[in-house]
Amino acid sequence: DGGITQSPKYLFRKEGQNVTLSCEQNLNHDAMYWYRQDPGQGLRLIYYSQIVNDFQKGDIAEGYSVSREKKESFPLTVTSAQKNPTAFYLCASSILSGADEQFFGPGTRLTVL
């Protein structure tokens, strides 16, 4: 079945450690996105990528980094520079034509202790 996978579902890290969240899609979508969601809030865009080896900052990119070496993969690294990293992280993908609806993964809940 085609879809988006994120791993792990739950992640715990100590303060000051970098952590990388995985996102893989087999939908052959060109665009991929990372969002952050805090309790009771909407989604905020961290980074997005329209093509391999290219990505753009979203509204809250500070303290995060990404790479897009393969079309299927868009990992997100939460660095120690991110002041408040505890949140629910969502990856999405879409085509770049038509109504380009976004399809989301199940999310990773990161808790920094």
Added chain:
Amino acid sequence: DAKTTQPTSMDCAEGRAANLPCNHSTISGNEYVYWYRQIHSQGPQYIIHGLKNNETNEMASLIITEDRKSSTLILPHATLRDTAVYYCIVRAPGSARQLTFGSGTQLTVLP
């Protein structure tokens, strides 16, 4: 992207139709109406989208008024698994851009 207004919460009896309204009075001619839902602690799920014609798929129907200033998402036979926050989003397609999720409508399907 045009702003949307939705009720904060709604209840619906299981097996009945759930009608979720959305106002988008400032919508532009090239902007689509999208609906997503998010079940607690899961990723948002795409439901349906439309430009100006009514649309139907296996999940729901979307009714857009003739002036396009409002729309209604219809879940024809709501089940307990349809309990979720439903988001109405208006945006123009064609490039990789973020979805702006407002506060949405918390739909609770009651047994």
